Amino acid sequence: MSGFSNQQLVVTAIGEDRPGIxxxxxxxxxxxxxxxxxxxxxxxxxxxxxxxxxxGDMSAISRIEHTLPTKSVELGLLTMMKRTSSHQSSEYSAGYTIEYSGVDAPGTLSRVTKLLAQYHLSISSLKSDTFDCEGALHMRSELEINLPFDVEFDEFKLKFENLCNEFQLEHILRRIR
Known part of the structure; x- marks a missing residue:
């Protein structure tokens, strides 16, 4: 099993949802x-x-690179592959979960992610969706972020809260590590 760590491949598959994929x-x-x-x-x-x-080892990765396209056609999937290497984690001072929700408005997620980028905060996970609530379209998002050591967190927190107030969003900022 030690050969598993030699090579890495990211595979993305997209297609019509059905059992067995x-x-x-x-x-x-x-x-x-x-x-x-x-x-x-x-x-x-x-x-x-x-x-x-x-x-996998070189042979295993090469084999899946050559067999996946045929299998994708059989399954009606679009696939994409890219070789990669092990992730080198950076040192962070903390990790947080940001959750927010409210009436759906164009540009909300874009403004939040732009604010995160301004403070050099790394997004490690993002989930966002919309739902109907009393006849109006609402949205909710949950992000996990990593804070570099040199971030002015109180300043970021204040700007995030102001942004949430601007969009009338309920929000939670919770430390997870």
Whole structure:
């Protein structure tokens, strides 16, 4: 099993959601002697989206690169692959979860992520969706962020709260590490 860490490949698959897609893709990964070391699934509209980080030796990664396109056609999926290397985590002073919700307004997520970028905060996870609430479209987002050591967190927190007030959003900022 030590050969799993030699090579890494990111695989993204998108297609119409139906039973059996995950089973077929994970079986192919196993047949190619690769290991899934991280993955995410999302249903967006009627579409299924699956992102996997695979590890294996050179032969295993090459095998999946050559067999996945044929399997994708059989399953009616669009796929994309990119070789990568192990993630080198940076040193951060803390991690936080940001949650906010309110009436859906164009540009909300864009303004939040722009603010995060201004403070050099790293987004490690993002989930955002909309829902109907009493006849109005509402949105909710949850982000996990990492704070560099040199961030003026109180200043960022104040600007984030002002942004939430501008968009009339309920919000929670919670330390997770």
């Amino acid at each position: 995950v089973g077929a893709l994970t079986q192919l990964v196993s047949d190619c002697n690769c290991n899934i070391i991280d993955s995410r699934i999302a249903i967006l509209g009627n579409e299924f989206s699956f992102i996997m980080l695979l590890a």
